[in-house]
Amino acid sequence: MRLLPLLISTFVVFMLIPLYSIGQMQHVPLDSTQGLKISKTAPKPEIHLSFPNINKIPYYRDTKKLSTIQKLEKRKQYDQVLPLLESYVTSFGIQNFYKDTYLLWRLGQLFERTGRKEEAKELYRLVLKHHRTDARGVYSYYDSLEQNSKNYYVPLDYYYELVEYRKSVATFKPPKGVYLNMGNTINSPFEDYGPTINSENEVFIYTSKRNLQGLNGRANEDLYFSKQNNGYWEEAQSFGKPINSIYNEGSACLSRDGQTLYFARCESPDGYGNCDLYVAKMQPDGKWGDIKNLGPEVNSNAWDSQPTLSLNEDTLYFASDRLGGFGLSDIYYTYKTKNGSWASAQNLGPTINTRESEVSPFYHPKYQVLYFSSRGQLYNFGDFDIYKTYYVQGHWQEPRNIGPLVNGRGSEYYFTIDAGSKNLYYARSEANDIQNLDLYSFPLPMEAHPLAVTKVHGVLTDSITNKPLSGIVSIIDLDNGIEVSSKYLRPDGSFEFELIDNSRYLLLIQGPDFFTIEREISLRDDTSIQLMTTLIDYSIPMVFENIVFDQNQSDIKEEMKPILDEVALFLIDHPTFRLEIAGHTDSAGDKDFNLVLSQDRADAIKRYIMQRVSMADNRIDAIGYGSSKPIKEEKTAEDRKVNRRVEFRLIKPEKPERGF
Structure with missing residues (x-):
């Protein structure tokens, strides 16, 4: 089974077309809401456009409507253009996102002109995610809008220097630890990846290429498991037959009761494509059996792999590089119908999927949060980074990078969290080396925590001039011991963190021109803080x-x-x-x-x-x-x-x- 689908992209020059020159346009649907549940722990809903034609039509075009819009634009009757263009764009199919991206850009410009800035920014994000070009000009424009709302993380090595400096300060609680290789009871000299853990945190399942007796002389991907004993993982064991075979098996997920196993099998005679999704049942004798292909409604003639179950186990998310998606590989889902069968697989939509690759989805076992790996989102630290997203009021929220404590300069895949949200497990490689995969585990950082949705927003200014100050903001979790990455103050002196409600935190702001500011926060709902300080005058004592x-x-x-x-x-x-x-x-x-x-x-x-x-x-x-x-x-x-x-x-x- 291939670790990832083919990762190739093309680049051409992105041209910003003036607002008056409109050409083709199209219409887009978001994912179907069937089988999707709204998270009780989700952040406040964002403004989103709906694209109901996603998964219904591949491409939308209405020449008559386009002609009308173009005529109105030439007359600069933008108040009439906006509702027509909005209706047209929200009719997009998947192909429109890369064929008619400039219409998203145009609608965003009109939204911005009329004060609908949040909707404008959503459209600009879609342009950047889906236009198959070198979009540096758009990035520059978008960054100018986002400079006082995006995160400016302190580089990881400097972050740990800050930690070392402050270890002797009584109010500071050093972080619990950094990522740790899971050791040779789990890892081998070959690639080890695709972790999942059962609901009791007692069984760790993953994929390994250590079996060199594969089909046609190639390394065979098999499923392995390890049991926890007094806080330690025992020596890994192969699932054995009939789960493992001469074909490639991997990327499993387990039902809460431990009786149903979903996994991928590749190059099997009963498969529909390169890799397919299968299900196995635990038999009365304690062995796995009754292995079945999930069928053509779920599987395609391409690569389908990396399944994860929703909280109610009625929706299965997975990655696929089938034709007709947004990019090189996308996240799809299927849900159980009333008769218990799986419905036709559907694309998860343009907010999650991009022109690049989205892979290895993971649905949290307790909270309704979806994690996945991507290299097409807007702010990547390395090649593939891990993101989290919440489903709120019928929309997937803009994915959030879970920060530099997890995402490094290499690639991170196959992220999973235990049920208590205490530890994370994932595969990572060094930069530019996807063949060097090992499994890692460490305490879950704040940015990755599913409950970190309560916002703390603040602004630091000079008490004399009221001008914004520069510096580094750190948050110390006084209750949970969860590590929080430090950030630079934004250009306007503001900062923002998403934290766990009903907890105590120590806020630290450090800068070269003022004494360190410390403030303890007992967080209850979203909080805004206005801070002022006096600058140090180095010219006088x-x-x-x-x-x-x-x-x-x-x-x-x-x-x-x-x-x-x-x-x-x-x-x-x-x-x-x-x-x-x-x-x-x-x-x-x-x-x-x-x-x-x-x-x-x-x-x-x-x-x-x-x-x-x-x-x-x-x-x-x-x-x-x-x-x-x-x-x-x-x-x-x-x-x-x-x-x-x-x-x-x-x-x-x-x-x-x-x-x-």
């Missing part, structure tokens, strides 16, 4: 009102500690910066005593910071000046108070820090 010592004393007082903690945290967050502490006294008393006292005070502050956080001694200079550098002539007690001070000067590195 800082003097804090609370840093005042008792007379002739150098002991650190409790009221000093919050300010000193902020300084310490800043140095941790910015490991290339240095600090100079200057102690000063007034002119009263003995000069030599004052010099020693000022040095003692500067040293006391340095000791406190060094004890608070671990850092190299040479990053902090502590100097006592005594009364040698007054800033006011001492005529009054208030003048003497001003001169009794500690000055802090943060020294920037010559080169800017990474990431800011």
